[in-house]
Amino acid sequence: MIREPPAFFHRGPSPLARLTFFTLAAIAVMIADHRFRALDAVRLSLSVLAHPIEELAAMPAQALGRAADFFTTQDQLLRENRELRAKVLEHAAQAQEALLLRAEEEHLLGMAAGRSRYADKGLIAEVLYTARNPFTRKIVVDKGLTNGIQAGMPVIDGAGVVGQVTSVGTFTSEVTLVTEKGQSVPVMLVRNGLRAIAVGAGKDGAIDIPFMPASADVQDGDLFVTSGIDGTYPPGLTVAKVASVEKNAAYMFARIVARPAAGVDNHRYVLMLPLAPAPPRPETREEEARKPASRANPRPRREGAAGALR
């Protein structure tokens, strides 16, 4: 049994009062973070505070990796080099074609140079570690605000889409993988141009394609690429390969399970692509903006605020 201490030993509020206070504080913090994303600054400054410790903790694994690199045999290196050279030659033809296609695209659509729908250049980042959160699928990479990373940037590897930047720290950023529950990517079937949405299944190595009618022409082994209609992912990046299609007349929709194309869980380097240029604003907005220009001091418009919150 706990007895109350005498008045002259009092040490502030009782444990239960403190518990109530801190529980309410924790709930307030959670709501502020979850609903309003209001605490990104707090998160950022705490992450700066914890950064040296994280660096220290990453050291043993990095040293192991370096030691493993050191002991790679020459035979292995030579073989890898041969394979890579073959791959470069394979890709060279495609790259030259792509240059031509892009020039044609710009010419045909009368676009200003550099406004292509296709991804231009990216930033190579090293994967530091898997986010230590057993409930989600995220990785942390070694590029952050100081490298110009923005939330929303798509991230790919050699085989396809890995995910999207969801939170940016000063020196690192978090990438939510396409397999994360509820992480959706607008996709298109390569074979017949059917549009769909790929949604992470919340399990490692599985992506769902929900809401496809049972009559849809989808087969095992079909490839889904990004359709680019969301303005986030450039079109044409491989997302997933259909693993199983289950059509049951009892349900309106087919049950389609696909495997992510990228090595979502096992890559060391990824490419972070710049955000697609924002689509042109509707005419009415432009006119509205022009009209009040005669006013003494028009309020600055907060462009890109929606993009930053994504």
Added chain:
Amino acid sequence: MRSADLTPVARDVMKLPASVGLVFASLVAAYLFSVLPWSGRWLLARPDLVLLVLVFWTLHEPRSVGQGIAFAMGLLVDVGDSMLLGEHAFAYVLAVYGAQVLRVRILSFRLGEQTLHVLGLFIVSACATLLLNLLLGEDFPGFAFFVSPVLTALAWAPVSWVLYSSAVRRRREDAR
């Protein structure tokens, strides 16, 4: 507690407080352990040394470590683990509250029985995290999730021996 038994429950009533440096260093070391590159199944089973150290200092230094420090450490762990801010803070505050309430009782036992008591605290704390995440719509990560509190409790005896003996050594040095 029997009423006729007049032996002091805590044998170290008149002790000097442990140094702030030791408390701080142990918390930093525990955080360092928790941010090692854990992944996959290892991540689920990762013992939560930060919580362990917090509970230890709550039991042994109730005047300097309590729910406020637990809250702050929880926020730091939330940032490190890229969780929703406040999840760990809530779980830690809950466990530390339990430790505060049960402090006299737990300290009257030896390490073996203490382990069982703190296991209960750790499981409550893990359940709080799990419930919060289920409420947020995440999937149940599997029963391996409960390996972590058990491993944390198993680490209780060695960690508290190390911390306790270093606190006592400092006390002896100061006494000289």
